[in-house]
Amino acid sequence: MLRRKPQTRAIDEARIASLLAPLAKAKGLLLAVSGGPDSTALLIMASLWAAAGDRPRVEVATVDHGLREEARAEAEAVAEHARRRGLKHHLIVWRGAKPKSRIQELAREARYRLLAERAVKIGADHIVTAHHADDQSETVLFRLLRGSGPSGLRGMEAVTERHGVKLARPLLSLTKADLLAFCRAQGEGFAEDPTNADPRYARTRMRRLAALLAEEGLGASEVARLSRRAARMEQVVAKATRAAGERLKLSKSKGVYSANALFGEPDEVALRLLAGEIGRIGESEPRRIRLEKIESLEEALRSSVEDGKAFAATLAGVTIKLTSKGELSIRKAPPRRRKPADI
Numbered sequence: 001m002l003r004r005k006p007q008t009r010a011i012d013e014a015r016i017a018s019l020l021a022p023l024a025k026a027k028g029l030l031l032a033v034s035g036g037p038d039s040t041a042l043l044i045m046a047s048l049w050a051a052a053g054d055r056p057r058v059e060v061a062t063v064d065h066g067l068r069e070e071a072r073a074e075a076e077a078v079a080e081h082a083r084r085r086g087l088k089h090h091l092i093v094w095r096g097a098k099p100k101s102r103i104q105e106l107a108r109e110a111r112y113r114l115l116a117e118r119a120v121k122i123g124a125d126h127i128v129t130a131h132h133a134d135d136q137s138e139t140v141l142f143r144l145l146r147g148s149g150p151s152g153l154r155g156m157e158a159v160t161e162r163h164g165v166k167l168a169r170p171l172l173s174l175t176k177a178d179l180l181a182f183c184r185a186q187g188e189g190f191a192e193d194p195t196n197a198d199p200r201y202a203r204t205r206m207r208r209l210a211a212l213l214a215e216e217g218l219g220a221s222e223v224a225r226l227s228r229r230a231a232r233m234e235q236v237v238a239k240a241t242r243a244a245g246e247r248l249k250l251s252k253s254k255g256v257y258s259a260n261a262l263f264g265e266p267d268e269v270a271l272r273l274l275a276g277e278i279g280r281i282g283e284s285e286p287r288r289i290r291l292e293k294i295e296s297l298e299e300a301l302r303s304s305v306e307d308g309k310a311f312a313a314t315l316a317g318v319t320i321k322l323t324s325k326g327e328l329s330i331r332k333a334p335p336r337r338r339k340p341a342d343i
Contacts, residue, residue: 010181010185011045011174011178011181011182013048013052016045016048016049017049017052019045019170019171019173019174020045020046020049020170022158022159022168022170023056023126023128023168023170024055024056025056026056026124026125026126026166026168027056027057027123027124027125027126028056028057028058028059028119028122028123028124028125028126029046029056029057029058029059029124029126029127029128029168030059030060030061030090030115030118030119030122030124030126030127030128031043031046031058031059031060031061031087031128032061032062032063032111032115032127032128032129032130033060033061033062033078033082033130034062034063034074034078034191035062035074035075035077035078035081035190035191036190036191036192037176037179037180037183037190038130038131038132038135038171038176038179039129039130040078040081040183040188040190041130041171041179041180041182041183042128042129042130042171043060043078043081043082043085043087044085044182044183044186044188045182046058046087046128047082047085047086047087050087051086056126057124058087059087059088059089059090059122059124060078060079060082060087060088060089060090061089061090061091061092061115061118062074062075062078062079062089062090062091062092063092063093063094063110063111063114063115064091064092064093064094065094065098065107065110065111066093066094066095066098067098067103067107070191074191075091076091077191079091081188090118090122092114092115092118094107094110094111094114104202104203112127112162112163112167113163115127115165116162116163116164116165117163119165120164120165124165125165125166126165126166126167126168127162127165127166127167127168128168128169128170129167129168129169130169130171130179131156131169131171131172132171132172132174132175132176132178132179133172133173133174133175133176133220133221133224134175134176134207134210134220135156135172136155136156136172136220136223136224136227137210137219137220137223137224138203138206138207138210139155139156140153140155140223140226140227141206141209141210141213141223142202142203142206143155147290147291147292148291149268149291150230150233150234150237151230151234151238151287152287153226153227153230154227154230154231154234155223155224155227155230156169156172157169158170158172175220210223237268237269237272238272240266240269241268241269241272241273241276244265244269244273245273245276248261248262248265248273250273250276250277253277255277255281255329255330255331256327256328256329257277257327257328257329257330258326258327258328259301259305259322259326259327259328260305260326262274262328263301263302263305267298270298270302271294271295271298274294274297274298274301275289275294277330278294278315278316278318278320278330279316281318281330281331281332282315282316282317282318282332282333283317283332284316284317288316289315289316293315293316294315297313297315297320300313301320301322301328304322305322305326308324308326309324310322310323310324314333317332317333318330318331318332318333319331319332319333
């Protein structure tokens, strides 16, 4: 089978201006640049854009996680590149003991936290990353395999918020091939992170799966189409859920609900209302509660309501109790008792 060659599109100054236009009213931008081809392309684009007119202040940051010997040299190369383009560079080091497992996930969380702290320190209200269409495809596939619903299948949004700072992804419409071609056209070199090819990491395996699916016609553009459709569906369901929450006056329920009223809503709406209340009372983000657990709980509660039976369960730090009369209570679970030490 012949593998399809990625099609690239020339990226000129007009295209760059269009991509970065949503950032024009920011107070300041902190670019997350590792030195790889994606973030190097972002650095070049942002420097050209900033020099073209009245733009927000643009600075660059590289996080050295202390996990590879080459990381410091790569960060210094980014600093030199930023200097040549007239941009201030910040080298940020992830200090302290490093985890033995989930290293990529925890390193990513640390990176965003450190970048947000530096952004606040320099007065920037946006962190800008170089996530692109191929990253979006991998994200959607990863979430699909983990059983995500429509909300997760939207993929990464162009602007979100982390640690009180806006996180912008202006390059989501471009492919990896686009960014590689742009760097080469600009005559700029870039670093290659060997962990991107390490099969021990889930992202690497997902990248290989994405490449295989692309050969069969399910490439980045097709996954992006799925993501857009999921986003449209999510918009409708989210609006219906907010309306139902107001109608049922959940915010005034103090943890006690009419199960009949709750389950009188469409399944997806009831599911989200239930997850939202569990997250609110248990003080955890609803998206961190596994969807399968919420689905199993909702199914068991709905069945118990129909049969007029009592039900009780614990999930995500809360206790859920249903009486035979249909009164549903969601309370914060008491702290677990510690077993006394043997003497």
